[in-house]
Amino acid sequence: MSVQIEGFEELADQLDGLSDQDIPMEELFTDGFMATNTDFESISEFFEKSRWTVESEEDFQKIDENEFDRYVDKHTGFNSWEAMLSAAAREWLMREINL
Structure with missing residues (x-):
């Protein structure tokens, strides 16, 4: 038994296009992300x-x-910069691929 997933190739193409981008900190750490996860607004x-x-x-x-x-x-809900960066990157990626 198998399942065909429609749109998977399009998603893979989108991810390939995002893999080597330099993302400005303000775009990665949105004001919403900062207000929700830190003691700061930006x-x-x-x-x-x-x-x-x-x-x-x-x-x-x-x-x-x-x-x-x-x-x-x-000052945040994270125990390290790496954890905070990973969470922000996940949110950014979800916005970029519109999930």
Whole structure:
């Protein structure tokens, strides 16, 4: 017995097109995501209220990962930056493929 799934190839094509995109933080961490999952209304506020100045990718890369995870744990519903990033990426992907 087998089942034919209509539209699977179209979905695979959509996913292929999304795989190598650079996504702006404001698009990934929408205001809705931030308001629901953090103590902040936006990703900008999240960084502005932190002890780090993040104006570029280089600034972000300089942050100590353990210290940043503690900040994320204290001010969000996630225990690490990786967990927060994964959740935001899942939501972004669902929006992009209209699920």
